[in-house]
Amino acid sequence: MSIDVPFATSGTTGDPVTWFRTQDQLAAETHLLAELVGTVEQVVSFAPPHHLYGRLFGVELPRLLGVDVVPAWDDPLTLPTLATDVLIVCVPSTWSLLRRHLPTLAERRVVATHSTARTTLSCYDVAAALPGLAGIELLGSTETGAVATRRIDPVERHQTEWTLLPDVDQVADPDRLHVRGPRIGRRHDMARPPGSWLMPDLITPTGPRTFRHLGRAGRLVKVNGKRCDLSAIESLVRVTAQVEVECVPVVDQIRGEHYDLYYTSETLTPADIRTRLAEVRGDNPAPRLVHRMELLPSR
């Protein structure tokens, strides 16, 4: 009997949600990814394996290819010793590290994957400095698995077109990524996977199976790939600190995306807010900066 594999996500409302994937779904996705990656002799993974992206590239793919995997997700400041033919599994912050090691990378055949959040300037700097780099960006979610891919292009950058993976179809929807396919997971309260899934990603179709990505609906940011619902953070701060609060998304050149927290209070310092939020935020990322204001930005 096949045992389904659980993956926790914050969901789109900030509440923890578990999604299950069957072994067959994991195997199907791993084979798709293996075709994209090609032959390597080592995998260095900066993506934690309890998330789907890290599990696929850091556990399932090395197993399928029969190659060593170097776990690097606990130490984002250190580049492990690399083999000659290496796959580096990146989260946004990894690119700042890679940029510091260009001579080492230039001596190797490097395939680098990026997923979970917006690419950074460092990502494009590395791609521009290493013409031989095979950079693969993946778009997906815990709910759907990978749905689309594109090359990391230092010239076109965020304008580069996405192409749906072969087993994914776009449901007729001109503005949102709304997909169906055999790899959609099953939420803990579902008897079976849904027939299609509406993702928060806003798109413009450019062809039957291609699109440009415009942004994300709602107030979800992905801090170094970790989902964070800003409305949920604001609610937590209001309850725990009894202050008016507003979270604002910001582009972050290390983590891809982040958020700043603004609040009003005559007595509580930014450190107080951080401390109180830390007690209740669970797995949600801490704010990048905490600002005390007389008036909130939107008022």
Add this chain to the structure above:
Amino acid sequence: MTEESLRTRLRTVLTTRLGEGFAGVPDDADLRDALGDGYDSLTAMECITAVEEEFGVEVDMVADDVRHWFGSVDRMLTFVGDRLEDAAVLGGPR
């Protein structure tokens, strides 16, 4: 450059990244203890990059013990001061 002007420049650079909560942090305080989750390893990386850009020094993430040297303002000052001194001796200060 005097140590005091170096200290002022360094604190200005760090304040830009660490926010107003950094203002009350003493120079000898451990930044991880003082700022909690406001100084995680990725924030340390941002501060390292900012210090490199501001002072024209280079930090080797492997050879330099970055967790030690970028753990407090005082230690950063020592690190940057030494690097600037080395650069001056070699004829390439900024």
